[in-house]
Amino acid sequence: xxxxxxxxxxxxxxxxxxxxxxxxxxxxxxxxxxxxxxxxxxxxxxxxxxxxxxxxxxxxxxxxxxxxxxxxxxxxxxxxxxxxxxxxxxxxxxxxxxxxxxxxxxxxxxxxxxxxxxxxxxxxxxxxxxxxxxxxxxxxxxxxxxxxxxxxxxxxxxxxxxxxxxxxxxxxxxxxxxxxxxxxxxxxxxxxxxxxxxxxxxxxxxxxxxxxxxxxxxxxxxxxxxxxxxxxxxxxxxxxxxxxxxxxx
Numbered sequence: 001x002x003x004x005x006x007x008x009x010x011x012x013x014x015x016x017x018x019x020x021x022x023x024x025x026x027x028x029x030x031x032x033x034x035x036x037x038x039x040x041x042x043x044x045x046x047x048x049x050x051x052x053x054x055x056x057x058x059x060x061x062x063x064x065x066x067x068x069x070x071x072x073x074x075x076x077x078x079x080x081x082x083x084x085x086x087x088x089x090x091x092x093x094x095x096x097x098x099x100x101x102x103x104x105x106x107x108x109x110x111x112x113x114x115x116x117x118x119x120x121x122x123x124x125x126x127x128x129x130x131x132x133x134x135x136x137x138x139x140x141x142x143x144x145x146x147x148x149x150x151x152x153x154x155x156x157x158x159x160x161x162x163x164x165x166x167x168x169x170x171x172x173x174x175x176x177x178x179x180x181x182x183x184x185x186x187x188x189x190x191x192x193x194x195x196x197x198x199x200x201x202x203x204x205x206x207x208x209x210x211x212x213x214x215x216x217x218x219x220x221x222x223x224x225x226x227x228x229x230x231x232x233x234x235x236x237x238x239x240x241x242x243x244x245x246x247x248x249x
Contacts, residue, residue, distance in 0.1 A: 029054045031219075031246025038239045048072065050184075052246075058085050061094070061120075067184050074100045074184040080120050090122045096135075098186065113140045114186050116159065128166030135159055139186065157189055165197070173199045175221075182223055182240075191237070197221035201248075214249030 033050040048069035055062045065076040080094030098114040118135020137159050142152045165175030177195040180187060187193070199219040224239045 027055065027057060027249070029056070029246055029248040031244050033242050033244040035240050035242040038241075048184075050242075058082065058090065059092075065183060071103050072101065074098065076183060082120070082122075088124050090120075092120050094118065094120055098184070100184065108144055110144075111142045112186075114138070118159075126166075128164070131161075131163040131165075133161045137186075159189060171201045171203075173201075175199070182225075185225070187225065191226060193223045193225045195221060195223040214247050217246050217248060219244040219246070 029052075031052050031054075033052070035048050035050065037047075048067050050065060050067040052063065052065040054064075059082045061078075061080040061082075063076065063078040065074075067074040076096065076098050078094065078096040080092050082090040082092030084091040094117075096114075096116040096118075098112075100112040100114075102109045102112075114137065116135045116137045118133055121132045123130040123132075135158065136156065138154065138156045140152065140154045144151060159180040161177065161179035161181065163175055163177035163179075165173060167173050175195075175197040177197075178192050179195070180189045180192055182193050182195075185193075197219055198221070199217055201215045201217045203215075220241075220243055222239060222241045225237045
């Protein structure tokens with residue numbers, strides 16, 4: 001497993017909040033995702049599946065997510081409290097935990113634990129929003145195959161994520177982002193992930209002639225991770241494309 005650093009959410013889990021003029025598209029959301037990695041190294045051809053639950057009100061945001069593939073499992077828990085909520089602005093603090101297991105031929109190769117404490121801010125204006133997260137991150141990695149005195153090590157660093165998005169049409173949204181992390185991947189600070197996401201919310205379904213409160217949505221996103229982006233040796237390390245189907249209510 002690549003040794004890395006982090007900053008923290010989204011989902012749908014980094015901290016993506018699809019909103020227009022402060023109106024959230026659902027207090028809760030459940031979703032399932034299918035991802036495809038394209039890379040020259042270990043993650044080439046990996047097809048992980050992910051499930052996620054999100055709770056969102058003006059003062060509280062919480063997320064739980066789980067990803068699994070043939071040789072990896074990841075769990076993410078994130079909570080944010082916004083004590084400052086004024087028109088078009090929210091500012092708060094939160095914590096995120098990520099645990100990741102990497103196996104090979106049924107044997108545990110490494111376990112990675114990441115904890116992030118940081119500040120969050122969201123701004124909405126016209127039909128657009130801006131999500132910012134800055135935090136301090138602690139990572140602990142255990143490699144059972146190494147001698148016991150060397151099998152665990154820790155490292156810490158700062159991290160940041162910035163996402164800009166908005167509604168292009170009533171049911172169609174887009175988002176651009178740059179972050180020193182992804183939901184299930186935590187990298188060195190200067191190895192950022194650049195992402196783009198498109199989301200479509202379907203018309204409210206009807207059951208027995210009555211409209212349901214929730215909305216079905218589909219999201220297609222692509223993230224590209226750069227290694228040593230800010231040096232002359234910078235290059236694309238991998239890309240991942242994700243298709244998400246969910247229900248917000």
